[in-house]
Structure formats: structure tokens, C-alpha cells
């Protein structure tokens with residue numbers, strides 16, 4: 101076993117190609133085969149969100165702090181609060197991020213596909229979709 105020290109892993113900006121606003125990532129684990137596990141803490145500043153995307157084996161989000169948003173395409177936006185868990189099925193288009201006026205952080209847990217498939221990224225979430233009142 102090993103202990104990876106927080107001080108040895110700098111926080112990284114989330115790639116601007118796949119996110120809107122200022123979003124920061126702290127890697128937790130990137131598994132080595134046969135593990136396909138990936139986990140990171142993602143911190144969104146107000147207005148920050150992912151682009152629309154899908155996960156090959158789905159994704160679990162565990163909400164850590166702040167107030168967030170999540171939307172499955174075709175369904176209302178939902179508000180997220182600390183302690184909430186979101187289970188996202190494989191191949192479902194969705195986005196997640198902060199509420200427009202609050203910080204938000206979640207633990208994101210997923211697996212690569214059996215042939216190494218990773219997240220499929222699509223277009224940014226429009227301001228109109230993002231600012232819709234949570235259902």
C-alpha cells in the first residue's frame with residue numbers, strides 16, 4: 101500500500117474544452133488494470149459546470165459541499181446538497197456543476213469502459229439551460 105500525500109498532488113484546472121467557468125480537480129485515484137476505477141474531487145465556482153457528456157459505465161457523484169446542479173437531458177434541473185448521491189446510468193447525456201451563485205464540490209466516481217472508453221464530451225450547457233429553476 102501507499103499513502104499519496106495531498107501536498108504532492110497539486111490541484112489542477114479542469115480542461116476548458118469540457119467545462120464552463122472556473123472548475124478545479126483534485127485526483128483521488130486512477131486505477132491500474134484490472135481496476136478501471138477513476139475518482140476525483142471536482143470544485144466548481146459559481147456558474148461553473150461541465151459540458152454535456154456521457155460515461156461509458158455510468159458515474160456516481162457524492163456531494164461534499166455547497167449547492168450544485170445536475171440535469172439529465174430531457175428532465176428538469178435538480179438542486180444538489182451535501183450528502184446527496186447522484187447515480188448516472190451509462191450513456192446518459194447530462195451535466196453537473198455549481199448553482200449560479202454558490203460554490204459546489206463533489207466526489208466523482210466512474211470506471212473506464214472494458215475497452216478503455218472514457219467520458220464522451222459534447223457541447224457546453226447554454227446559459228438558458230443552466231439557469232433554469234430546479235424542479
Ligand code: MN
Pocket residue numbers: 153155159188194195196
Ligand atoms: Mn458526469
